[in-house]
Amino acid sequence: MARFALRIEYHGGPFCGWQRQAEGLPSVQAAVEAALGRLEPAEHRIAAAGRTDAGVHATGQVAHADLARDWDPFRLSEALNWHLKPLPVAVTACARVADDFHARFSAVERRYLFRMVARRAPVTLDAGLVWQVRELPDPAAMRDAASHLVGRHDFTTFRSALCQADSPVKTLDEIAIDEVPCPGGHEIRFTLRARSFLHNQVRSIVGTLERVGAGAWPPARVAAALAARDRAACGPVAPPQGLYLTGVSYPADPFAG
Known part of the structure; x- marks a missing residue:
């Protein structure tokens, strides 16, 4: 074989x-x-x-x-x-x-991208490929909140009840939040890196950060939600269509050369 x-x-x-x-x-x-x-x-x-x-x-x-x-x-x-x-x-x-x-x-690392588009007009070319919100969330507030999640933590709050992982403890290496203009609005791009993720972890994090960006949550509430280790403390789960698995890394790149 x-x-x-x-x-x-x-x-x-x-x-x-x-x-x-x-x-x-x-x-x-x-x-x-x-x-x-x-x-x-x-x-x-x-x-x-x-x-x-x-x-x-x-x-x-x-x-x-x-x-x-x-x-x-x-x-x-x-x-x-x-x-x-x-x-x-x-x-x-x-x-x-x-x-x-x-x-x-x-695999030693996985990378995800989540795309959120903030504009009033319906998305057309990106329909089914982004999460559309009507108002532009505050990227600075979301970055402040996201800083509490980087590092090694018990992510029970951000874990689906159906998750089959042996442990809720994961190390989140990076959450980057970038704003780029798009026709009629702005796109917010969330980039997350870790060796591995829990079921629904990325969408749970993005949905919670959106609440901060919209002004419904203060950034410190994300730290409190993480510390609670309680799924009920999580914000809404972001919809799936904005999420992309963008890369997987290995000790030696199998596709190099």
Whole structure:
């Protein structure tokens, strides 16, 4: 068997999430596995760096697949993209990797982007790709609040009740909040980096920070919510369509060179 790493981009709108569903609902995993089955007739199971939720997008998801044939990586990516059409899923890089490479367990960092657009007019070209709010939130206040979340903490407050992680303790390496102009308004971009995240952690953080930016919460309340270690202390969970898995890092970049 030959193991390949795949960097995958997708629009999450048509899917119930990354993970294959027992009910047969459309998932990104099932789409890629079906494409692999057209290249090598067999039952394929792939593993990914992150199990994105329904409606969440990716520009840098990483998965690995084991195939009987030692494919040329370029030809494999081209063949997969052919069989993935017309679904909004694409393999943007492919590499032969060692048998002990694991897309999830070998990862040392994951990066997420959350896009929020503040404008009065409805979004058109970015419909389904951003969270639209009507009023511009205060980026400075949100940065002040976000500073309380950077570092190693018990993130129970920002963890879904359905989260299956063994521990709520995580180290959040960065939260950057940038404002850029867009037609008719402004886009707020939240960039978060960590070795790993809890289920709904990013969306819970962004939804809570929006409350600060809107003036409904003082920044210090985010610190109090974190210390409470209580899901009830969390703000609203941001909608999925603004969230993107943008990258996964490994001790050695499988796609380098």
